[in-house]
Amino acid sequence: MSASDELIQQYQDRTEYDHGFVTDIETIDVPKGLSEETIKFISNQKKEPQWMLDWRLNAFNRLQKMKEPDWQKPKYPKINYQDLYYYSAPKNFKDGPKSLDEIDPEIKKTYDKLGIPLEEQKRLAGVAVDAVFDSVSVATTFKDKLKEIGVIFCSISEATREHPELVQKYLGSVIPVTDHYFATLNSAVFTDGSFVYIPPGVRCPMELSTYFRINAENTGQFERTLIIADKGSYVSYLEGCTAPMRDENQLHAANVELIALDDAEIKYSTVQNWYPGDKDGKGGIYNFVTKRGDCRGKNSKISWTQVETGSAITWKYPSCILRGDNSQGEFYSVAITNNCQMADTGTKMIHLGKNTKSKIISKGISAGRADNMYRGLVSIHPKASGSKNFTQCDSLLVGNKCGAHTVPYIENKNSSSEVEHEATTSKISDDQLFYCRQRGLNQEEAVSLIVNGFCKEVLQQLPMEFAVEAQKLVGISLEGSVG
Amino acid sequence: MIDIKNLKVSVEDKDIIKGLNLKINKGEVHAIMGPNGSGKSTLSYALSGKEGYEAEGEINYNGENILELNTEERAQKGIFLAFQYPIEIPGVFTNNFLRTSLNSVKKAKGEKELNAVEFLNLVKEKSEKLKIDKEMLSRPLNVGFSGGEKKRNEILQMSLLEPNFVIMDETDSGLDIDALKIVSNGVNAMRSPKRSFLIITHYQRLLNYIKPDFVHVFSDGKIVESGDWKLALELENDGYAKFVS
Numbered sequence: 226m227s228a229s230d231e232l233i234q235q236y237q238d239r240t241e242y243d244h245g246f247v248t249d250i251e252t253i254d255v256p257k258g259l260s261e262e263t264i265k266f267i268s269n270q271k272k273e274p275q276w277m278l279d280w281r282l283n284a285f286n287r288l289q290k291m292k293e294p295d296w297q298k299p300k301y302p303k304i305n306y307q308d309l310y311y312y313s314a315p316k317n318f319k320d321g322p323k324s325l326d327e328i329d330p331e332i333k334k335t336y337d338k339l340g341i342p343l344e345e346q347k348r349l350a351g352v353a354v355d356a357v358f359d360s361v362s363v364a365t366t367f368k369d370k371l372k373e374i375g376v377i378f379c380s381i382s383e384a385t386r387e388h389p390e391l392v393q394k395y396l397g398s399v400i401p402v403t404d405h406y407f408a409t410l411n412s413a414v415f416t417d418g419s420f421v422y423i424p425p426g427v428r429c430p431m432e433l434s435t436y437f438r439i440n441a442e443n444t445g446q447f448e449r450t451l452i453i454a455d456k457g458s459y460v461s462y463l464e465g466c467t468a469p470m471r472d473e474n475q476l477h478a479a480n481v482e483l484i485a486l487d488d489a490e491i492k493y494s495t496v497q498n499w500y501p502g503d504k505d506g507k508g509g510i511y512n513f514v515t516k517r518g519d520c521r522g523k524n525s526k527i528s529w530t531q532v533e534t535g536s537a538i539t540w541k542y543p544s545c546i547l548r549g550d551n552s553q554g555e556f557y558s559v560a561i562t563n564n565c566q567m568a569d570t571g572t573k574m575i576h577l578g579k580n581t582k583s584k585i586i587s588k589g590i591s592a593g594r595a596d597n598m599y600r601g602l603v604s605i606h607p608k609a610s611g612s613k614n615f616t617q618c619d620s621l622l623v624g625n626k627c628g629a630h631t632v633p634y635i636e637n638k639n640s641s642s643e644v645e646h647e648a649t650t651s652k653i654s655d656d657q658l659f660y661c662r663q664r665g666l667n668q669e670e671a672v673s674l675i676v677n678g679f680c681k682e683v684l685q686q687l688p689m690e691f692a693v694e695a696q697k698l699v700g701i702s703l704e705g706s707v708g
Numbered sequence: 709m710i711d712i713k714n715l716k717v718s719v720e721d722k723d724i725i726k727g728l729n730l731k732i733n734k735g736e737v738h739a740i741m742g743p744n745g746s747g748k749s750t751l752s753y754a755l756s757g758k759e760g761y762e763a764e765g766e767i768n769y770n771g772e773n774i775l776e777l778n779t780e781e782r783a784q785k786g787i788f789l790a791f792q793y794p795i796e797i798p799g800v801f802t803n804n805f806l807r808t809s810l811n812s813v814k815k816a817k818g819e820k821e822l823n824a825v826e827f828l829n830l831v832k833e834k835s836e837k838l839k840i841d842k843e844m845l846s847r848p849l850n851v852g853f854s855g856g857e858k859k860r861n862e863i864l865q866m867s868l869l870e871p872n873f874v875i876m877d878e879t880d881s882g883l884d885i886d887a888l889k890i891v892s893n894g895v896n897a898m899r900s901p902k903r904s905f906l907i908i909t910h911y912q913r914l915l916n917y918i919k920p921d922f923v924h925v926f927s928d929g930k931i932v933e934s935g936d937w938k939l940a941l942e943l944e945n946d947g948y949a950k951f952v953s
Contacts, residue, residue: 655759660791663788663789664812665783665816670808670812674804678798
């Protein structure tokens with residue numbers, strides 16, 4: 226076995242998926258298929274007001290006239306939407322959890338296995354967790370503490386009931402119901418997700434976090450997240466994702482909307498570790514997610530950080546609409562594809578306001594037979610004078626059967642604005658590995674170290690509490706590194 | 709310490725080393741000199757177990773034939789190769805690399821690994837002794853380092869890892885006289901009755917600073933002449949011609 230073959234082998238072994246267990250709990254399911262009946266059932270289960278149901282049905286009607294896009298690089302077999310379940314909830318959570326004690330011990334165990342400490346005493350200090358299990362929000366922690374300072378952090382279902390004025394005002398205001406096929410599908414059948422509102426001038430004192438898990442078979446997960454940072458506020462939010470191993474592909478089509486008003490800042494981090502399928506590409510999650518942030522106010526800032534290690538196909542472009550003058554958008558991404566995984570990911574930075582700035586740092590790592598694509602749009606509109614963009618796209622290849630592609634779209638319609646694009650492609654060389662190994666590191670440690678170095682700029686952006694998890698996910702043991 | 713018997717090494721089916729015998733006792737410094745293309749670097753890679761170097765014969769190290777051991781196993785047993793061209797690893801800070809390396813070796817030996825503070829204290833002490841600017845440590849490994857900095861970094865790593873057997877592959881190449889002194893002083897400070905050195909070079913210059921106990925002339929994959937350090941002077945004057953067939 227040559228050095229590089231062995232390396233590929235070891236790298237592949239990394240994806241022996243640790244989170245591939247199924248929790249045996251009774252669930253209530255809707256009958257299969259996409260229909261008005263299904264949507265009414267979901268809305269009814271969530272005790273939604275009429276306006277919410279109407280909103281969903283409107284989306285459903287639009288969906289009938291829309292076509293699934295097919296311009297992306299990773300192709301997949303046609304999804305039979307009538308063969309999916311759109312709602313799955315643990316049976317004894319019909320009315321939603323009231324306190325931590327009410328949580329099914331089996332679900333608790335699931336989260337413990339995932340390393341998500343649900344119980345208050347075990348929780349990472351300063352992290353409030355909203356855990357979404359299939360389609361319902363299981364527990365939201367630290368809610369009372371946040372309430373004292375006016376921060377609302379709850380499930381989106383609860384928000385439609387408790388804070389309808391906020392939800393009505395902002396839901397769909399960044400990602401319109403008509404946006405594109407998967408976004409519209411989500412609008413019709415979204416099940417749960419998080420809602421965050423930070424009142425004016427408040428700096429949210431803790432990291433807010435959601436943990437998603439797909440448990441039931443043949444279930445699509447369509448969560449919806451809405452975060453509003455009112456004037457002069459700040460929030461940092463993190464989501465993590467896992468799913469059990471299944472031979473079938475499962476669809477995950479989430480919508481995430483962020484709104485930053487004047488002088489507000491939102492930092493949104495994702496650590497995505499959905500089941501990637503086996504070595505031959507069987508099974509795994511289709512991660513088709515729409516994430517968009519609107520820097521609606523002046524001097525506002527939205528920063529996306531994503532570490533994408535899982536999913537059979539990752540297809541997403543967390544974007545920023547830089548509407549307010551002097552607003553800033555950032556996108557930091559690590560996308561790792563291995564075996565037969567495919568990723569088509571990047572961002573869109575839409576500069577509308579004056580003196581708007583955007584920064585894109587993308588690190589793609591390909592191993593096995595995987596294909597990794599950065600696709601990004603930087604668009605500077607005629608009125609966005611004095612705007613600036615900097616983009617850096619780096620690709621790292623491990624082995625010689627994988628692919629890396631960079632497709633930047635750049636439109637600059639304002640002569641006082643600047644756009645910069647840098648791109649590199651490199652390979653882990655046998656010489657680098659030999660050097661590390663001559664210094665006593667084994668091959669796996671050597672790869673980890675090199676990949677870690679390659680991603681450093683992005684991983685540094687993650688909240689401290691999660692950097693460790695992310696670095697492990699990147700295939701790196703932090704043992705032995707200088708803090 | 710090291711007893712090499714009838715070592716043959718081929719790379720991509722090409723025979724490079726054709727039956728080498730060499731015995732290095734504890735505490736000895738041996739120099740191997742030879743013209744370009746004589747297989748000197750191949751010898752250093754074969755001794756450190758680089759993949760793609762097919763070796764047969766025996767490399768006995770402290771009584772154990774290490775021919776079947778892989779690179780890191782040999783490194784963990786105390787074999788250190790100072791590279792002719794140290795490799796750049798972008799994004800990995802030198803400090804981080806050194807500590808990962810040191811702890812990997814410590815772990816393999818069953819010793820306690822160093823935490824960040826212990827490591828920083830140790831590296832501070834070592835780099836001061838070697839007159840190495842600590843600033844180098846907070847830069848990515850070898851990236852943008854001058855030739856001299858790269859070699860000094862190798863010497864620093866050697867002094868941290870405290871190997872038993874050091875192979876220096878043309879460490880003097882690309883060094884100015886000041887860097888050469890720093891490197892040689894580092895090596896001389898490491899000389900001890902427990903540690904052996906194999907210095908590969910094609911100039912006698914380095915041997916003015918690191919005085920070897922034995923000098924071997926290497927040509928066409930074999931040692932063709934051995935002697936004490938005076939042999940190096942002879943080579944400097946007369947060239948390799950008389951040994952190269």
